[in-house]
Structure formats: structure tokens, C-alpha cells
Amino acid sequence: MMNKHITVVGLGITGEAVARFLIKRGAIVTVTDNSSGDQVKKAAEKLKSMGVLIELGQHNPRLFYDTELIILSPGVPHTAKHFNEARDRGIQVLGEIELACRFISEPIIAVTGTNGKTTTTTLIGEMLKKSGKKTFVGGNIGNPLIDYIDSKQKADCLVVELSSFQLDTIEYFRPDVAVLLNITDDHMDRYPNFKAYVDSKARIFKNQASDDVAVLNGFDHAIEEISSRIKAKKIIFYQKDNALIRSKDYAVIEKQMVLSKPGISINIGNLKGWTPDLSKFKPVGIHNLENASAAILAALAAGATKEGINSALGNFKGLSHRLEKIATINGVDFINDSKATNTDAVAKAMETFDQPQIVIMGGRDKDSDFQRLRSVVRKHVKHMILMGESAEKIKGILSDIVGAEFAISMKDAVLKAFEASSPGDVVLLAPGCASFDMYANYKERGDDFRSAVQLIDSRRSP
Numbered sequence: 164m165m166n167k168h169i170t171v172v173g174l175g176i177t178g179e180a181v182a183r184f185l186i187k188r189g190a191i192v193t194v195t196d197n198s199s200g201d202q203v204k205k206a207a208e209k210l211k212s213m214g215v216l217i218e219l220g221q222h223n224p225r226l227f228y229d230t231e232l233i234i235l236s237p238g239v240p241h242t243a244k245h246f247n248e249a250r251d252r253g254i255q256v257l258g259e260i261e262l263a264c265r266f267i268s269e270p271i272i273a274v275t276g277t278n279g280k281t282t283t284t285t286l287i288g289e290m291l292k293k294s295g296k297k298t299f300v301g302g303n304i305g306n307p308l309i310d311y312i313d314s315k316q317k318a319d320c321l322v323v324e325l326s327s328f329q330l331d332t333i334e335y336f337r338p339d340v341a342v343l344l345n346i347t348d349d350h351m352d353r354y355p356n357f358k359a360y361v362d363s364k365a366r367i368f369k370n371q372a373s374d375d376v377a378v379l380n381g382f383d384h385a386i387e388e389i390s391s392r393i394k395a396k397k398i399i400f401y402q403k404d405n406a407l408i409r410s411k412d413y414a415v416i417e418k419q420m421v422l423s424k425p426g427i428s429i430n431i432g433n434l435k436g437w438t439p440d441l442s443k444f445k446p447v448g449i450h451n452l453e454n455a456s457a458a459i460l461a462a463l464a465a466g467a468t469k470e471g472i473n474s475a476l477g478n479f480k481g482l483s484h485r486l487e488k489i490a491t492i493n494g495v496d497f498i499n500d501s502k503a504t505n506t507d508a509v510a511k512a513m514e515t516f517d518q519p520q521i522v523i524m525g526g527r528d529k530d531s532d533f534q535r536l537r538s539v540v541r542k543h544v545k546h547m548i549l550m551g552e553s554a555e556k557i558k559g560i561l562s563d564i565v566g567a568e569f570a571i572s573m574k575d576a577v578l579k580a581f582e583a584s585s586p587g588d589v590v591l592l593a594p595g596c597a598s599f600d601m602y603a604n605y606k607e608r609g610d611d612f613r614s615a616v617q618l619i620d621s622r623r624s625p
Contacts, residue, residue, distance in 0.1 A: 173236025276344025294471025
């Protein structure tokens with residue numbers, strides 16, 4: 164990479180990590196971001212001190228034509244006109260995952276899906292760590308894969324969460340174990356149709372061969388349709404005779420399989436009838452049991468032990484902003500599911516609770532089909548509080564079956580939800596939308612919900 168002219172597009176966490184990586188290898192690096200906010204400027208100043216050229220507030224087309232390589236951050240659409248024209252000129256356009264994998268020899272366990280990626284990725288990492296393996300956990304989870312290459316601590320294996328955006332820009336990336344959790348409508352504002360989104364998710368298996376492993380959801384119709392294209396050895400979870408969830412309390416491994424390759428091995432044959440211990444598994448909802456099953460099979464494929472898996476299951480308390488109980492006030496449970504940014508996640512959140520629900524929804528629409536929520540809303544929801552850019556759209560689709568009102572802020576939404584509740588109800592934040600109309604990310608939105616709940620709790624304390 165010495166003296167190679169490289170343009171990095173996007174100055175978020177990933178773009179900054181890529182720029183540092185390239186500068187260390189002697190490349191001539193330019194970073195461009197069409198934002199010029201304070202956070203971007205702060206990152207830009209750090210990179211300038213390392214010799215990186217910076218352009219903020221716009222994307223100058225010249226940067227995409229007078230370069231030898233373009234590296235895109237995940238949030239940048241790879242099909243934009245400038246990048247297609249660059250490809251026509253013979254300029255490679257890659258993502259950070261593809262760049263990183265060319266410098267990595269350790270086994271990789273990759274996880275994708277519309278929902279549950281971070282939970283499953285974290286669980287797999289914990290299972291491997293509890294089994295005595297040095298494990299790097301990163302990718303879309305917030306720790307760029309490329310940072311691993313220059314880290315001082317080398318791992319036995321890498322567990323990587325991947326979004327569809329990251330998969331769009333791979334060429335040779337080949338995980339030893341690839342996990343596909345589910346595929347439901349999401350990001351329809353970025354993809355032309357659902358098929359294109361499915362094809363994007365399927366790219367995780369693009370370069371796998373017969374000695375690799377694919378862990379698949381056997382109850383997902385979209386995954387079933389692409390299964391025949393997969394060359395890797397398939398292990399299917401949540402399906403009879405494979406990894407079967409029989410109740411909310413336990414999963415049973417029944418599939419017999421033996422596979423080995425350099426650096427990674429599976430021997431499930433001797434586990435027939437083994438019951439992983441989910442008695443202390445804290446996350447609620449059948450979808451989290453699906454995530455646990457996927458994690459168990461992927462961890463086994465990467466060499467985890469029964470003891471390590473059970474230890475991780477027992478100690479895993481779930482992640483923030485994912486069906487996270489914030490408080491109980493006057494008999495009303497307040498649940499933060501800010502990470503529910505699509506309709507499938509919202510439906511699963513609603514189906515988790517038997518109690519009547521007051522649901523807070525809204526945000527930046529991703530061209531989602533809110534019609535799909537009508538039956539679950541009719542069954543579980545007694546009232547809705549709507550906020551953000553999509554509030555009018557959601558009300559227009561759902562207000563004929565449930566009462567709905569608007570809120571101007573999260574504080575206003577939580578107060579109205581509490582006023583509409585009765586003891587035994589659940590107030591559920593499940594936005595079904597992106598957060599960018601009002602917040603920097605879903606975490607900030609969830610934190611605002613927590614603060615609003617705590618404010619109500621403090622006012623009602625003696």
C-alpha cells in the first residue's frame with residue numbers, strides 16, 4: 164500500500180479506523196464526508212495530525228476519479244453514481260470488511276440477519292471465551308474488524324457482526340462459520356425491493372466452500388429459498404432434528420455432524436441429546452431463544468465446550484436497548500426496545516408480553532410496511548403514542564384499531580403512556596423506525612426513554 168492513493172468515504176468509527184490503518188502502511192489517504200458536524204470535525208483533526216487529507220461538507224467527484232482505491236464506510240450506498248463511474252474507470256470500490264479480511268488468517272465466525280445480530284454475536288464471543296479461546300468480537304457491533312489487525316492481543320478466532328451494507332461490498336471475504344438469523348423487511352429505503360435485500364444478506368455465503376459451515380434459521384422462508392445456493396455444510400436451528408426449541412426453557416441438540424478443517428472443528432455427533440442449560444438465560448422472548456440456538460451451534464462449530472456454552476448462557480443478561488426493563492412504577496413495567504427499528508422486531512417485542520401494552524413508536528421511516536403490524540397490535544396493544552417523522556403515517560395505518568396520540572418529545576411520550584396505563588400494563592418503547600430524525604442513534608433514543616422513565620419515578624417517590 165506504500166504511496167498508493169486511497170480515498171476513504173465516511174468519517175465515522177469505521178472510516179477513522181480505516182484511515183489509521185492505511186496511513187500506517189504508507190498510503191496517501193484522503194477522507195471525505197458530506198457532514199461537517201462537531202463529531203466529524205473532531206475525528207478529522209486527529210487524522211490531519213497523522214497526514215490524512217480531509218474534505219468535509221461535500222463529496223468532490225474528483226476524489227473518486229483521481230484515486231487508485233475507494234474504501235466505503237457501511238452507511239455510504241455502494242450503488243451511488245460516483246462509485247459506479249469509478250468502477251467503470253477500473254477503480255476498485257471496497258468496504259472495510261473486505262479490506263480487513265485480506266490481512267487476517269485467523270478463523271472468522273460471521274453473523275448477519277435483520278434482527279438479533281448483536282445479541283448472537285456477543286453470545287458466541289462469550290461462549291468461546293468461557294471455553295478458553297482468545298476471542299475478538301467486532302464488526303458492526305461497534306468495534307471495526309480492521310482494528311484487530313494492528314492490535315497487540317492476537318486471537319484464536321474472530322466473531323464478527325455484519326450488516327447488509329457491509330456485505331454489499333465484499334469480494335473475497337470468506338467466513339469459516341456464517342450465521343444467518345432471519346430476513347424480514349428492513350432498509351427498504353436503501354434497497355429497490357425485498358429480493359435485493361435478501362440477496363445482500365445471502366452474500367455472507369458467497370465465498371464459502373464445502374468445508375465451511377452455514378448456520379441457518381429453519382423457520383425463515385426467505386432463508387429457505389436461498390438455502391440451495393449455499394455450498395457450505397448446513398446446520399439448521401429451530402427446526403426438528405437439528406437444534407429444536409421445544410419450550411421457553413431449553414433447547415436440544417439432535418443433529419449429528421463431524422467436520423474439521425485447519426483452525427476450526429465441529430464434533431456434534433457426541434452431543435446428541437445434550438440439553439444446553441437455559442434455566443438462567445435472562446433475555447425474554449422466543450426470538451432470543453432462536454438467537455441462543457444459533458449461538459450454540461456457531462460456538463460448537465468454532466470449538467466451544469459444553470461447559471463454556473452453559474457458563475455463557477447462565478451469565479448473559481442481555482444487551483441494553485433490547486427489551487430492557489427500566490422500571491416498574493405503580494405496577495406498570497417500562498420496557499426499552501429502542502433497537503426495534505423495523506416492523507418484525509416490533510411484532511416480536513409485542514408478542515413477548517401477555518399484559519396490555521401502551522406502545523411508543525415512530526422515528527425516521529425506512530419505507531417500512533406498518534400494515535404488517537395490524538394483527539399483533541389488535542391482539543396486544545391498548546394505546547399508542549406516536550412521535551417523530553413517521554407519526555402521521557403510522558397513525559393513518561393503525562389508528563382504526565387502537566387509540567393513538569402524538570408526542571412532541573420522549574419525555575412527553577413517556578408521560579402520556581404512563582397516564583394511559585393501568586397497574587399490570589406494559590409501556591413499551593418499540594419505535595419500528597430509525598432514530599436519525601431526533602437522535603444520533605438508537606442508543607441515544609433509548610437513553611432518553613430511560614431518563615424520562617426515571618423522571619416519572621423520582622416524582623412519584625415519597
